[in-house]
Amino acid sequence: MKLNEELSRIAKEYPDKAAFIYHNEETSYREFESQVERFASGLKKLGYQKGDHIALISWNSPLYVVAFYGLLRMGAVIIPVKPILTANEIKYILKDGNVKAVITANEILGSFAEIAEQLLAVNHYIISGTDIPLVDDHLSSKVKLFSQVIEEGSLEFEATYLDEEDTSLILYTSGTTGKPKGTMLSYQNLYVNARSTADYLAFNRYDRVISVLPMVHVFSIGASFCGPLLKGATLLIMDKFSPTEVFHIAKEHQATIFAGVPTMYNYLLQTAKKHPAYQDNFSRIRLCLSGGAAIPLAILNEFESTFHVTITEGYGLSEVAPVAYNPVDCPPKPGSIGKSVPQIECKVVDPAGKEVMTGEVGELIVKGPAVMKGYYQLPEETAKALQDGWLHTGDLVRMDENGYYYIMDRIKDVIIVGGYNVFPREVEEVLNEHPQVVEAAVVGVPHEEKGEVTMGFVAVNGVVTEETLIDFCKKSLAKFKVPDRIEFLDELPKNATGKVIKKDLVAMGMERRGSVEKVV
Known part of the structure; x- marks a missing residue:
């Protein structure tokens, strides 16, 4: 709601200024505003209305930017989907999200050939490009060009009444544990995210x-x-x-x-x-x-x-963003995610929900206008995450005496070796200090005597042995924290946003060490 109001204001104030540049082609704020208006109008002419769920599946592009703002303007609920997902993964999200239309890039359309007949609720596939590619009849009958929708729209689009608590976006989590969950964000959530970041x-x-x-x-x-x-x-x-x-x-x-x-x-x-x-x-x-x-x-x-x-670190998650940033008016604290941003209240609590002392490790819980509405069609999951208005992040942090937060690890990633807690990040920091290590990740794998042991995975630049890296760790870490074993990979497995997929490493670790070898 407010995002579009601000766009219209800026388009009037700086009409000729470049809103975005893509492949050296500039689009002014005036052109951007016009395309958004026409696209919203064109969607309405196709029969779509406020509250309809419409998926946006594309790489970063002008199509993405215009479609995103156009969907907000006409009141649709946007369901962004990562284009690198498999056809079956996309199908799950589109079905679970009750999607009625898909906006996508020309080159991605072929991915729908094998699943289109199972997506009976999808009425249109709106694609980039100037020509409709050759696809089967069932799919081609539903395809429209993005440029066509804009051309058929008008600049006299009647704005839809939108409440700030209406759902604007459903962001599906990366699904690192189980099926992806749809995080529902309101218009207020979306605006607070953008405004807090821009101002702070x-x-x-x-x-x-x-x-x-x-x-x-x-x-x-x-x-x-x-x-x-x-x-x-x-x-x-x-x-x-x-x-x-x-x-x-x-x-x-x-x-x-x-x-x-x-x-x-x-x-x-x-x-x-x-x-x-x-x-x-x-x-x-x-x-x-x-x-x-x-x-x-x-x-x-x-x-x-x-x-x-200077690199300024911050912290947020799909359910609430941003939570914290290092202030830009003073040097950031290395290793810290900074202080909580305005309007966001944070606490560090123990498993019973009681606040811990400054410097102690506990779970970060968050409250404020950026916190999600809940998970789509998952009331039990929502109740677990949102308790008395506080979002339980699942992240373990500590806060120093100046109000700066430091992420220790995800609760589920903590490794328990013989009864002692090991934070993978602490071990990863040591491995990353070695001059030959390009990237490192540490996970816990089952062990018959100690419950779990740590296993490191590294990509290196040059020649280095497992023994050398383990000895390097011993200089900085207590014995129970030192990796039991280190595996060498060309590159660590990552998701679309570059985050290491630790469940893949756990599976790989269990396979490679037979899961229950005795530690010497």
């Missing part, structure tokens, strides 16, 4: 933001999509992440802000090590934002010294 991080209309985080991700909505647009900034849209392309765009378009996940920072750093000339391409960057997972301190420190720019 002091975005402005002169900023040029590299928008490479997948727009399906809640971190992107605030940091590199809706948040910057609220301030009249320009998005430099990248459909997919490529370190060399990021450097090219940063230099070519004089980017001022980069938002990424730790994996992206690692790839940028490794690329710049091989090609030192790229270090100058970030010379205009004034702000680097990191979220989605904790960034290893070794990578953070080396990146900052290489590019002479």
